[in-house]
Amino acid sequence: MVSDTIFVGSLNPVKINAALNTLSDTLEHDFDAQGMSVPSGVPDQPMNEDETRLGAINRVKAMLAHHQGGLTDAWYVAIEGGVDVFEDGPATFAYVAIYHEGHWSVTRSASLPLPVSVYQALQRGEELGPVMDKLFDTVNIKQKGGAIGLLTLNHASRQSVYEVALTLAMAKFHFPDLYTD
Numbered sequence: 001m002v003s004d005t006i007f008v009g010s011l012n013p014v015k016i017n018a019a020l021n022t023l024s025d026t027l028e029h030d031f032d033a034q035g036m037s038v039p040s041g042v043p044d045q046p047m048n049e050d051e052t053r054l055g056a057i058n059r060v061k062a063m064l065a066h067h068q069g070g071l072t073d074a075w076y077v078a079i080e081g082g083v084d085v086f087e088d089g090p091a092t093f094a095y096v097a098i099y100h101e102g103h104w105s106v107t108r109s110a111s112l113p114l115p116v117s118v119y120q121a122l123q124r125g126e127e128l129g130p131v132m133d134k135l136f137d138t139v140n141i142k143q144k145g146g147a148i149g150l151l152t153l154n155h156a157s158r159q160s161v162y163e164v165a166l167t168l169a170m171a172k173f174h175f176p177d178l179y180t181d
Helices: 013-027 049-066 114-125 127-137 146-151 158-168
Strands: 005-008 032-035 077-088 089-100 101-108
Touching: 005 013, 005 089, 013 032, 013 077, 049 077, 049 089, 049 101, 077 114, 077 158, 089 114, 089 158, 101 158, 114 127, 127 146, 146 158
Parallel strands: 005 032, 005 077
Antiparallel strands: 077 089, 089 101
16 A cells, blocks of 8 residues: 655755655655655765765654654655765765665765865855855755756756655665565
8 A cells, every 4th residue: 555645854845846756656656745844963064975874864763753653654755965075076966765664765866076166165064055056146056956957057956866866766665575674
């Protein structure tokens, strides 16, 4: 049975819409998505892969705790954006975590290379969205196309990248017999 509710660990409409679109499409079911303001337990701007992954998992755990272990049949989704420095330079990406009926799937999105000057601003304590707003003279870009939209000339967006990552994470739910937790 498929629940009618997806709980998303954020009030950001980009994350809520990514979860709603992906689960509705991959499960071929109509859902309602409800955003929840929950703590990530990591800095507002995660600066490495470990923090970013932990933030997504912590958000799902916070929603489960709020629902005293989780509502039967509900889906819980969290998306945490972060940055890190890789062999080819700084980049931004997201971790997604999905929980349903005792099963987890956690995976990472593709990476978007970041200009060194942007990464340096993040190292000084700024967040990616406001840094991009200053650089491109936009307002609240993190609830729109994000840095991804700006730096790809809108050929990809924050939401489209989240949807691909969530689609990949759903593999464990489509073929549970092939995966073990």
